[in-house]
Amino acid sequence: MRRVSKFGKKIGVTSGIGQLMDDLGDALANGKDVLMLGGGNPAHIPEVQRYFRESMQKLLENKGEFERLIGNYAPAQGNPEFTKEIAKLLRNQYGWNIGAENVALTNGSQLAFFILFNVFGGAYEDGTNKKILLPLAPEYIGYSDVGLAEDLFTANKPRIQHLDEHIFKYLIDFGRLNVTEEIGAICASRPTNPSSNVLTDAELEKLSALAAANNIPLIIDNAYGTPFPNIIFEEAKPIWNEHTIVCMSLSKFGLPAVRTGIVIANKETIAMVSQVNAVMSLAPGSMGAAVVTDLVRSGQILRLSREVIRPFYQAKASQAVELLMRELAGVDFHIHKPEGAFFLWLWLPGLPITCAELYERLKKRGVIVVPGHFFFPGLKEQWRHRDECIRVSYAQDEAVVTKGLKIIAEQVKLAYDMG
Numbered sequence: 001m002r003r004v005s006k007f008g009k010k011i012g013v014t015s016g017i018g019q020l021m022d023d024l025g026d027a028l029a030n031g032k033d034v035l036m037l038g039g040g041n042p043a044h045i046p047e048v049q050r051y052f053r054e055s056m057q058k059l060l061e062n063k064g065e066f067e068r069l070i071g072n073y074a075p076a077q078g079n080p081e082f083t084k085e086i087a088k089l090l091r092n093q094y095g096w097n098i099g100a101e102n103v104a105l106t107n108g109s110q111l112a113f114f115i116l117f118n119v120f121g122g123a124y125e126d127g128t129n130k131k132i133l134l135p136l137a138p139e140y141i142g143y144s145d146v147g148l149a150e151d152l153f154t155a156n157k158p159r160i161q162h163l164d165e166h167i168f169k170y171l172i173d174f175g176r177l178n179v180t181e182e183i184g185a186i187c188a189s190r191p192t193n194p195s196s197n198v199l200t201d202a203e204l205e206k207l208s209a210l211a212a213a214n215n216i217p218l219i220i221d222n223a224y225g226t227p228f229p230n231i232i233f234e235e236a237k238p239i240w241n242e243h244t245i246v247c248m249s250l251s252k253f254g255l256p257a258v259r260t261g262i263v264i265a266n267k268e269t270i271a272m273v274s275q276v277n278a279v280m281s282l283a284p285g286s287m288g289a290a291v292v293t294d295l296v297r298s299g300q301i302l303r304l305s306r307e308v309i310r311p312f313y314q315a316k317a318s319q320a321v322e323l324l325m326r327e328l329a330g331v332d333f334h335i336h337k338p339e340g341a342f343f344l345w346l347w348l349p350g351l352p353i354t355c356a357e358l359y360e361r362l363k364k365r366g367v368i369v370v371p372g373h374f375f376f377p378g379l380k381e382q383w384r385h386r387d388e389c390i391r392v393s394y395a396q397d398e399a400v401v402t403k404g405l406k407i408i409a410e411q412v413k414l415a416y417d418m419g
Helices: 004-010 016-029 046-061 063-070 080-094 109-120 201-213 267-281 287-298 300-327 354-366 398-418
Strands: 103-106 129-134 153-155 158-162 167-171 185-191 218-222 243-251 263-264 334-336 343-347 389-393
Touching: 004 046, 063 287, 063 334, 080 103, 080 243, 080 263, 080 287, 080 300, 103 109, 109 129, 109 185, 109 218, 109 263, 109 267, 158 389, 201 218, 218 267, 218 354, 263 267, 287 300, 287 343, 300 343, 354 389, 354 398, 389 398
Parallel strands: 129 153, 129 185, 167 334, 185 218, 218 243
Antiparallel strands: 103 263, 158 167, 243 263, 334 343, 343 389
16 A cells, blocks of 8 residues: 555544445345344435425526526625525524524534534644543544544543433433543533434533633534434534534435535624635535525425424434334343434443444344444443443334344343353
């Protein structure tokens, strides 16, 4: 192999997110009969997809509109009509003091986090090196490898609250949370991918106060959250202020392939995101924004999220938990309380094998999950818990989920019985 830079070695090696996408892609490309319970692909909800089809049909029928959409670059900040309508929606619904100048689009949320983490973390001109603080681990697998600097993250081990024999919840351990001068930003997902944990309003307010007191941004990953796609089963108040950066997405609303991330921040941050857009990709794509602009303008994006998307996933979560409760009877298992997103986070205390080995065994049985050890970026201390968990998606068709969960339960029982 030819010699490559430090950047090449860091970003070009196998990562958790890379392994997941490779496994999913290989299975699809080879036409294998694989039960996809590992990825973050949203369900194809007929009523939501009907709106997308109707919106696309209007674009095709309006003379010149489709040609402009595919034939012209958008500004580096993103589609101006869409950014204006998003700002108007959030201003009217929540009283956020924002305009179009507070909104930028990126080619997917992953790029948004690449930009923000490397803007606020890493080497500073004064010679210091700043880290991104994750106040509660486990956290999103996709954060792990986007930093240009080494050792970019530091994470906080959570408190575990047992709600009953088989259901638990993670809570931020504020007694252990230390915001030092080496912290450049705080970041948390809400709902949290992988565990489906929803930070309480009180937790979020404490994080916001800590960020303000230390003059650093609080970055909220709202990919699954409110107001859209609203895959959130707890009461949760969205927040924004001058030191908060809210990252949203159209992916979990049902448009993952159009790669549309949405960043809401103060004007200075939006200007930086726009400049990085220009350098890295000239401009963000416009297809996703064009498809949903009318849904945003009319408020239908809120109705669909509240009345269609949320209850769809909440019902699937209940079904999945009920099935696992039945299939894993007799095993010491714990499921994080399903509070949002579309994953079950399964904790298997004392599992005789690692979650990585369980992942390989399940893959041989045609079931793709995600081993839990990938979801702890920045957590330095040893913790057996990270090797005892797997993330399972319940977004696929009921037959696929049912069959996959039964195989998971079978393999878990075999592991406990035989190692």
